[in-house]
Every structure is written in C-alpha cells, then in structure tokens.
Amino acid sequence: MSGTVGRVPTPSAPSSGAPTGPGAAASGAADPSALRWADTPLGAPEQWDPAVRAVVDLVLASPVPMALLYGDDLILVYNEGYAELIGARHPGALGRPAAEVFADIWHEPGAGEVIERAYRRGEPFLEREAVLPVDRHQTGPTEPAMFTRGFSPVRDSAGRTIGVLSVAAQTTQVTRQLQSLSDFAAALSGTLTLDDVARVTLRYGLDAFGADRVSFGVDEGPAWRMVRRVRGELLDEADERLPPLWRRIPADSPVPMVVTARSGVALFTADGQPLRNSPADRHDQKIRSLAALPLRSSVVRGAVTVGYQAPHPWSPSERALLAAAAELAGQAAERARRFETQHGTAQLLQRSMLPERLPDLPRLRIAARYDPGVDGNAAGGDFYDAFVLPSGALGVVLGDVAGHDVQAAARMGQVRAALRALALTDPRPDAVLAGLDRLVASLGTESGTQELFVTVVFGVIEADQERITLASAGHPAPLIRRCRADGEPTAEYVEVLPGPPLGLGYRPRTTAVPFRPGDTLLLYSDGVVERRWQDLFAGLTGLRAAVTGASSGDPRALCAVATAAVPGATEDDVAVLAVEHAVRPSRSASMAVPAEPTAPSRVRHWMTAQLTEWRVPEAVIGGAVLCTSELTTNALLHAGTAARVEIDLSAERLLVSVADSGTRGQVTRAQTDALSSRGRGLGLIEELSDAWGTDPTVRGSTVWFEILIPPSPGS
Incomplete structure (x- = not known):
C-alpha cells in the first residue's frame, strides 16, 4: 500500500467468537465460514484488529452477497451468497488475491480499477449496472451477468484503510438501497457500543427507506429500552453524534417492537394503527404502516421498526432488505453488548486502583486525568497518586507498568500501594524509588519473567519551602509552568536524571527545583507525547507549547490541555497529574x-x-x-x-x-x-x-x- 494507507499492522485485539472453523485451507474449503484463517494474510482470528473482525462477522452473517477484499493484495473473504454469485470460482477464490481470481476480467473497464480506486482513495463507489462475465473461465458459452454493486472502504481501529467491502446483487432492485446497505454494513463495523449501533441504525432507516419513524430496542433485564427517530426532527451535525435518549418499556408492553423481539417473528402492517395501544405522542398516533423485524442474535434480544404515516405495501424485495438490515444490526448489537461488558469491567478495575479523591489543600490545588488507549477494552498500567506526608509535604507520583491487561493493572496496584507505604516511612524520593526497584525485581523473579517494565517519577512538594524534590526511574521529564515577573507564562522541563526503569538495579538521584506561588507541576505518561511515525522531540515540543499557551495554570485545565496537546491518536493509555502552587488560597x-x-x-x-x-x-x-x-x-x-x-x-x-x-x-x-x-x-x-x-x-x-x-x- 502506498500513501497514507500504509501496510496493515499485526492485529493485537482479542476476537472471541470469530469464526475459525475446522475446515481445510482456502483452496479446499466448501463453506466460507470454514476457512482456515491462519493460512491467509489475515492471520489467526485472536490476533485480528477489532474492526477487521467486525467486518468479517458482518460479511459471514449477511444473507446478501458480500465480500471483504483485504490488504494490499485485496484478499477475498466472502459469504455463501457471494460464493453462489461467482460460481465455479468458489471455493478456490477464498483467501486469494482478487486480481488472480478474476485475472481474465480484472483489467477490463469497470472491473479491477473500480475496486482499487475505492481502496486507494478511500472513497465509496456505486456501480448501478455492470456487465461482468464472471464465469468466462468455465467451459462453454455463458451469458453476461447484470450486477448492481456497492463498494465501501473499510478502516481499522486507527483509521487506516485496510480493505474494501463489496455488496453485490444480480438483480434490478433499487440501487440506492443496495448502496445504503453496503454503507450501513460499513458503518456498523465501526460501532463499539449499543448507543453507536442504535444511532447508525436509526439514521439508516430514515435515509434508506424514506421512513417517517424508525425505532431500535434491546432487552434490559426484566424490561426493554427503546430509542426512536422521527422524520423532521431538528438535528444538526453535532446532534447526529449524540448518545440516543433511551426510554424504558415494560416487559409485557404491546408495542410491536417488544412483541417482535419476544417472539422472533417479523410483523408487517400495510395499513392500520399499529401503535394505537401504546403511542408515545402524536408522532406515533400518525403511523399507519409499520414493519417490525427481530434482531437475530444469541446474546441480545431486540427489534427494529420502520413506519410510515401513509399506507405502504411491503414488497418481497423490501422485506428481504429489511431482514438483511436487521440481521446486520443484530450482529453489531451482539458485539456491542460484549464490548460494553468487557469494557466496563476493565475500566472499573483500572479506576478502582486509582485514588478516588485527591488531597484538598489550601495552597496546593491538584487535578489528575486518566484516559484509556485506542481500544479502551482492557485495563492498563498507567497510574497516579497524591497524598500528604507526615511532615505536611505533598507526595506526588505518576508511573507506567507496561501492558494492557488485568495482570498489568494488578502490578500497577502493587507498585502504587508499595510506593505510598515506602513514602510514608521515608519520603526521600531516592529512597522510595530504591525500595520500589527491589520490589519490582522481586516480582519479576517471582513470576519467572524479566519483562516487567516499570517507569515512575516521584516528587515531594514542600509549599512552605517553595521547593520540589524529584527522582525518576526511566520516566519522561516533569514539566513546570512558571509565571514570570512580566506576567507572561513559560514552561520548562525539569532536568531529572531518569536512570533505567525499575527492577534493573536502579541507583536513584534526586533533583530539587524551585516551586513558587503561581507555578504548576505537570507529570505525564509517555502516551501524552508519543505518536506512531512521529519523533518524540516533536511530541515534547508540542506539549511544552500547549502548556505555555494555556489560559491559566489551573491544574484541571492543564490536564485537559496536556492530553490534547499532541495531535493524532495514541494506542497507549494516558495519565496526567498537575499541582498548582496557588498565589492565594481559593x-x-x-x-x-x-x-x-x-x-x-x-x-x-x-x-x-x-x-x-x-x-x-x-x-x-x-x-x-x-x-x-x-x-x-x-x-x-x-x-x-x-x-x-x-x-x-x-x-x-x-x-x-x-x-x-x-x-x-x-x-x-x-x-x-x-x-x-x-x-x-x-x-x-x-x-x-x-x-x-x-x-x-x-x-x-x-x-x-x-x-x-x-x-x-x-x-
């Protein structure tokens, strides 16, 4: 891949529930879901990027012919509907480059160039009527086939284009709805939460079907929760990104959405008053025709409804399209429910190990911020803490235990607790880090690994002495925002000898610097300044400039400024701690x-x-x-x-x-x-x-x- 697309990195996110199949290699598989993934460029499912896994799930679950053309070589992964479409080219096409599978027609107008353009430029494309002799390699004469095809670029979690999603149909049905289904599938592949799935589904129902009312509902324990959109609502671009406003519905409600979700049977009303028994407002009272389709998922019960204020006959093709959309929404809702469960557990674990409240001191104002990395679905090892020492001074710490799993979070909890215990006994920063070094070395020996990578910076702030004493073990240098005599703020990195990370025989050294009223100390993790494909110096320079240009030295504001100082997404966790020496008590x-x-x-x-x-x-x-x-x-x-x-x-x-x-x-x-x-x-x-x-x-x-x-x- 060239330009900004880049080669697809080795996926790292877990992928429970992805189809692995015991089947043979691609060249011998009869069923697309039986493909031996490890033999393809995608690799084993447990290593897939979450977005790749989402698209593959969508493709294999859809009743509509779909294919994912993945990576530089546009490797083919498709479902049974697409297998029927390409005839004898299946099963040999699975896991092979599209240019090889369709070598006899790839260079013809409207063939390979269309797919490559969607991939290279990242632009969706609709081909309304294409004549492609896909069976030319077969024996005997063949009739050219008429296709309507939609192509949408597929992006990974970092926003890079990693393939093209193709939806094809050998039919004359309305091409706009087919393109919309392709775009709907692509949009669902990027959803993480049920809020996301609901928002995408509601927008699709209104736009693709020209409906007057669309609703989406899921089970919520003993009851249900539903969200709807009504045509004509005053929603701007910002509103489209809002979390939906759900409302709860009793388990025995006669609402068609609930009835369909409970029974798993689709309901179609061509003309009548389908919502007369449970209208929420005048919009519901005006609905005369309604389609309600269940979300077919083993994890989430729910339904999608589409309604009109005028009579509307539901044609077979429209019912099939709605069924396909509900199938896609159900798969996305299932993934979202699992993500929310895992995400909530991981984040609760992470945050329960961080201090719930920071000290409230008259002359030292303190704030901290923690943001999970790109995935956000795993606990990490970044931590911060601030506590009052027996002498009345303030101890502050920020550290990073390598890893993004429960073990990293557990190690983080051990290190944080040990540091506070050591500091309360002997608050000298060099003594505290020397004790932590012995602890980390012991933990590494106990676990039988030498891969415990722990960095930390610890400081003691003595407000009455207007001084900070700092020691660092492999951690980025602290930053101090100072107010000069002329009133113009400046920021400077503290020259603390970092030494190696903990556990490697650390010999700490301390650095004492002035900390006068009006100054603010900023401690941060490497996720604040490190970006892929960017020099670390650029990140440090950007952070310093942002802190210097901040509207004030308030610690909460500086934490927000610091986390947004360096542009671009980070795959690491971000932790920031700021302490301001107030000019006067607040x-x-x-x-x-x-x-x-x-x-x-x-x-x-x-x-x-x-x-x-x-x-x-x-x-x-x-x-x-x-x-x-x-x-x-x-x-x-x-x-x-x-x-x-x-x-x-x-x-x-x-x-x-x-x-x-x-x-x-x-x-x-x-x-x-x-x-x-x-x-x-x-x-x-x-x-x-x-x-x-x-x-x-x-x-x-x-x-x-x-x-x-x-x-x-x-x-």
Missing part, C-alpha cells in the same frame, strides 16, 4: 443535586447567592450560572442519578465542576451537545467559558469549565 463550596426536575433551578439560586457573597463580577456570575444549569440538566438527563456541583474561586479564575454517579461511562464532547436546550449546550459552554473538559471517574463522569476573573480597576 474559596470552595459544593451542593448535592437530587435527581429531581426542580434541581437545576435550585442550583441556579444557590450558585447566584454564593458567587454574589464572594463578590464575583456580575458578568462572570451570569455566564457561570447559565453554564452550570446546562451541565446539571445534562448530568440528570444522561446519568439519571444525583449529582454534585463544586465551585472553586481563586484570584485568577472560577472553576465549576458537575459530577454524576451514573454508569453510562465517560461523558464526551458529543454528549455535552445534548444539554437541556438540545443543541445549544456545547456552543454555550465554549462561548461563555475560557476552558472546559470532561473527566471520567471511578463511579461516573465530571464535566467542568473555567472562567477567568478580569482584573479589578487599578490592579
């Missing part, structure tokens, strides 16, 4: 927010009174109260649980955070679009605040924003 207050409709109003009154008492400028109060009201509504809407609002006022800025205790996972930038005003929230926060971000926590998520305090006249 004032703080908090309020518990019950999960009640009147809660946002109560928050507005409380916050207005508190900020007025603190003599905050009226312009800041107005913007802060409005943003807080939006974030509070968002927390109650999405988490459905009580929340907590915290405000922290310093001479330079007002920091407000809204934390929920929900279990829906990390609140993302897209989710904040779904604030109470449905679409205005994100623009409002960005317009009225100087910085904002989201932080996942052990039990929920925190959304925060910062507004700078303008200097008073004469200051």
